[in-house]
Amino acid sequence: MKKNLLPIEAVAAKLNLTDDLYERRTPVSAKLSLELLKQSPRGDRRGKLILVTATSPTASGEGKTVTSIGLVQGLEKIGRTAIITSREPSLGPVFGMKGGAAGGGSSQIEPAEKINLHFHGDFHAITSAHSLLSALIDSHLFHGNELDLDPDAVTWPRAVDMNDRALRNIVVSVTAPDKRQRDGSNRAASFLITAASEIMAILSLASGRDDLRRRIARIVIGQNRKGEPVTAADLRATGPMLALLSEAILPNLAQTTEGTPAMVHCGPFANIAHGTSSVISHEIGLRLADYVVNETGFASDLGFEKYMDLVMPTSGIKPSVAVLVTTVQSLRNQGEGDLERGFAHLEKHIAIVRGFHLPVVVAINRFPNDTFAELETLHQFCEDHGASFALSEAFAKGGEGAVDLANKIVEVIDANPDVEPTTTYAPGDSAIDKITKVARSVYGADGIELSEGARQNLARFERWGFGHLPVCIAKTQYSLSDDPKRMGAPTGWTLHVTDVALSAGAGFLVVIAGSMMLMPGLPKVSRALDIDVDEDGEIIGMS
Structure with missing residues (x-):
């Protein structure tokens, strides 16, 4: 120190x-x-x-x-x-x-x-709160699935605060000790890095503990077999998650x-x-x-x-x-x-x-x-x-x-004492209009193109009543476009939307453009190799 x-x-x-x-x-x-x-x-x-x-x-x-x-x-x-x-x-x-x-x-x-x-x-508290919700989901599936969750439609991933490409795609097993198959056995799942967790977004946008509670409660973790959204509140996860985040706020x-x-x-x-x-x-x-x-x-x-x-x-x-x-x-x-x-x-x-x-x-x-x-x-x-x-x-x-x-x-x-900043789009604009206005006004694109999967997800979120939410577009940081190798101020290009996800607790739609990884990997020679502790217990090699 x-x-x-x-x-x-x-x-x-x-x-x-x-x-x-x-x-x-x-x-x-x-x-x-x-x-x-x-x-x-x-x-x-x-x-x-x-x-x-x-x-x-x-x-x-x-x-x-x-x-x-x-x-x-x-x-x-x-x-x-x-x-x-x-x-x-x-x-x-x-x-x-x-x-x-x-x-x-x-x-x-x-x-x-x-x-x-x-x-x-x-960060530990945020990771723990995220992981608790993940565990409660699989526990609910294991113990009878009272909410009739569709295991193939669970959208809540797991989280860890480390670059680890091996965790991008995993299989979750909830098989009983007697080898009987339970609802959700061997379902596909994934990890994302804690900075990309909806809990991180929720905590940073919350105005206080009461708002934090409301936001956690409305997290949508997937849907039931009738196609209806299932929330963290439905799993009674709000209180324990709030307890983990009480100091982190x-x-x-x-x-x-x-x-x-x-x-x-x-x-x-x-x-x-x-x-x-x-x-x-x-x-x-x-x-x-x-x-x-x-x-x-x-x-x-x-x-x-x-x-x-x-x-x-x-x-x-x-x-x-x-x-x-x-x-x-x-x-x-x-x-x-x-x-x-x-x-x-x-x-x-x-x-x-x-x-x-x-x-x-x-x-x-x-x-x-x-x-x-x-x-x-x-x-x-x-x-x-x-x-x-x-x-x-x-x-x-x-x-x-x-x-x-x-x-x-x-x-x-x-x-400039009377500055009145504006936004790119109006609250009443449709999700497509919001994405299009950001793509054109901010990025310089000619327009947008949604994959079939992105359109289906967006239609479902609109049906659930979330179509009014603002958009958080996930794209490369290295270019104004969705292609990290496209330099300068490119024009004459189209923003390719590959997926749309819902962050109901945070209060926005996550629009994924191009090829975006929510779980980064370590480079061949990582900065970790330079970090150590000296004989006095001081951490070195980090800056």
Whole structure:
């Protein structure tokens, strides 16, 4: 553990938190009380929400988390009360290809190693609640199937917080000890990674414990043999699942490398889920600070779009500005080796943000190998397109390296006091219209095409009364299209919808586009091989 971290009491003092509003878990971290949803140490003052998004990343990422952390440190350096709301990392990327997700260099959320591994047990609680529901389903089938569940129509998978391709397709056996076949014996099933669990989405969207209870109760786990939906409430699973999540719903208070307050809570992926930290942490943050920096997952076509079309209508929390992180290497990659050819990709992401009637500031995350000429070319492009921009050197210089960005953000917010963000589609639009509008307005597609299976599933969900729900489109993060190898700002293509799933508890339809894996696999050489523990018990090799 880092020796220069502030005691958590000192971090809490920056937010005027009294002892009864947080519970110390380690010397440098705590859980926040939900009483903060009812009262505010700063009265009725509400802060400004800053959404951080990016252009499409390379496999190693473009430093969006580092930039977000640097920004909140930069805001504190210019005398503003600020807090970052960040997602909790999944063990999948930590041990997979991408590595830890707590930032890096001089801009990390600390204690980084603990945050990357089992932080306060939240992911374990979510996995356990998900697994309990899985176990109750098979137990119900084994003990007589009173609800007449159709074993072939059970849609609730299992979950584990690790990349493990061997678990993508499994067979569940519920054979009795005397070898008699039970309802559901040897049925096909699957695992998904915990970040893709509906429980993760539910926890991050819930406004409090009562809302969490309602959402868990309405989870649809499959259908009976009459074709009617069966819910978690039908299995009497709501109470025990809520018990497992009772502590996990509390946001975690931590700090950045420079002692700036940080909330770390929930961790849905943005390519296969909605990709942002919890609504509760956003709401509490806006009651505690002048500015709340919230990172949305991957690029503006993914986490950002889902915040605007899913999270904002659900929570009522409207952002004041968006930060669009980009890098020379990202744009060169999108230009297939040519930086200036990649500018069309940046232009499209700027247009996506502006399409929601939100001001945008381009944050150019500087890498050591970036040349002066490359950065100047990028600066000139932003000027020519009327986009506010600032260079960020948060990795190397911490908050000091993000002061220009912080000043630019404050300037843009002050110049746009009456922002009224919009959504891509109206609540009353049909599901097909919602998917089509996102595909055309955000991704740049000509239209959509649904597989026969996707059409059948959608028709069933509409028959059950869920056709009005917003859509959460699961697609690749590496391209604006549904093809990870299609670079730039492609046009003249069709979004291929291969499946539609129902997340009734979370409150959206999951629309799967292209080839999407809900359970990733480890690469040939994984980051796990670099992680160890030194002789003092300190975890090494994670950043």
